[in-house]
Amino acid sequence: MTRVWDVPVHDSTQAHDVRVAVEAACDHVGLGADRTADADLAATELATNLLRHAGGGRILIDTADDGRPVVQMLAVDHGPGIRDVAAALRDGYSTTTSLGAGLGACRRIADTFDLHTAPGRGTVVLVRMADRRTTRRAEAAPAVRPVRVGGVHVPLVGETCGDAWACVPGRDRLTLVLADGLGHGPEGARASAAAVDELRRVPDLPPVEMLRRLDDALRGTRGAAVALAQLAQHTGHMLFAGVGNVGARLRTERGWQPLLSRPGIVGAYRPAVVPERQLPWKDGGLLILHSDGLPSRWAPPEDSYLDHRDPAVIAAVVLRDASSSARPARDDTTVAVMASTPRDRPL
Numbered sequence: 419m420t421r422v423w424d425v426p427v428h429d430s431t432q433a434h435d436v437r438v439a440v441e442a443a444c445d446h447v448g449l450g451a452d453r454t455a456d457a458d459l460a461a462t463e464l465a466t467n468l469l470r471h472a473g474g475g476r477i478l479i480d481t482a483d484d485g486r487p488v489v490q491m492l493a494v495d496h497g498p499g500i501r502d503v504a505a506a507l508r509d510g511y512s513t514t515t516s517l518g519a520g521l522g523a524c525r526r527i528a529d530t531f532d533l534h535t536a537p538g539r540g541t542v543v544l545v546r547m548a549d550r551r552t553t554r555r556a557e558a559a560p561a562v563r564p565v566r567v568g569g570v571h572v573p574l575v576g577e578t579c580g581d582a583w584a585c586v587p588g589r590d591r592l593t594l595v596l597a598d599g600l601g602h603g604p605e606g607a608r609a610s611a612a613a614v615d616e617l618r619r620v621p622d623l624p625p626v627e628m629l630r631r632l633d634d635a636l637r638g639t640r641g642a643a644v645a646l647a648q649l650a651q652h653t654g655h656m657l658f659a660g661v662g663n664v665g666a667r668l669r670t671e672r673g674w675q676p677l678l679s680r681p682g683i684v685g686a687y688r689p690a691v692v693p694e695r696q697l698p699w700k701d702g703g704l705l706i707l708h709s710d711g712l713p714s715r716w717a718p719p720e721d722s723y724l725d726h727r728d729p730a731v732i733a734a735v736v737l738r739d740a741s742s743s744a745r746p747a748r749d750d751t752t753v754a755v756m757a758s759t760p761r762d763r764p765l
């Protein structure tokens with residue numbers, strides 16, 4: 419079960435909280451001592467940056483296992499933005515008195531580093547730390563045109579998000595799933611994790627048949643809302659099917675299209691008919707799935723520079739721009755993104 423930490427950073431004592439959370443995350447996935455020390459350094463820099471340059475923010479820490487343990491950190495702020503990204507990335511640019519290493523050091527020690535900044539809107543910085551003692555699980559040859567996926571979880575309370583997202587590769591297809599277990603927290607997580615586990619057993623079924631399998635697999639849990647988007651080899655199409663309240667929007671040549679799910683609860687109440695939509699998936703395709711913790715009036719990003727960022731950064735920008743302190747979240751929130759564009763723009 420994925421554990422997540424949402425750590426507010428508004429004063430220097432909270433920089434300590436970030437380090438405690440990152441160390442717990444590293445321990446949770448079994449990251450080695452060297453990489454834990456690196457993660458600690460990056461966490462300190464990200465927190466210090468938030469305090470010094472952004473007037474505070476939050477750091478979202480997530481664990482994953484793609485065959486090797488990974489800890490993902492996203493520093494998210496509503497600050498003024500970084501005027502000179504190139505300068506900020508140079509080692510030694512940071513004005514911190516503690517380490518003086520700054521974002522340049524984060525980039526150097528991270529397995530994945532990415533950043534998006536917009537004047538007056540804020541900055542998102544992504545750092546992923548993977549274990550280097552183990553090698554990545556050998557995936558079968560890519561079943562579809564390469565796509566990039568990423569996401570962000572925010573728990574309502576505690577360290578367990580009741581939502582789950584995953585990208586499940588099959589022989590000739592790739593499925594992005596977002597499952598929102600009923601309620602929130604650990605009981606919700608049990609249902610959403612059961613959905614992802616079952617999908618990994620049947621990665622080659624079409625979405626509607628996957629949902630049917632999930633109906634059985636989720637009996638005995640609270641049930642979940644589940645949306646599935648599947649890319650098949652060579653077709654240039656995406657198949658979409660969903661049951662329950664998971665939001666989905668796809669950007670096509672005709673703009674952003676909402677993809678609607680049928681009302682129901684997978685594992686508890688199955689609608690009589692679950693339609694499977696077929697949509698074009700072309701270069702420039704961008705798909706956003708989100709649980710209902712995201713305020714419904716969120717707007718899809720219009721910033722084409724964002725397309726070339728890591729999908730986790732895109733997800734965090736969507737989340738940040740939808741949130742406000744006037745409307746605090748009332749549920750676990752997850753945003754998952756699939757992008758067809760290559761990450762070809764340098765920072």
Ligand SMILES: [Mn+2]
Binds near residue numbers: 749
């Ligand atoms: Mn929910």
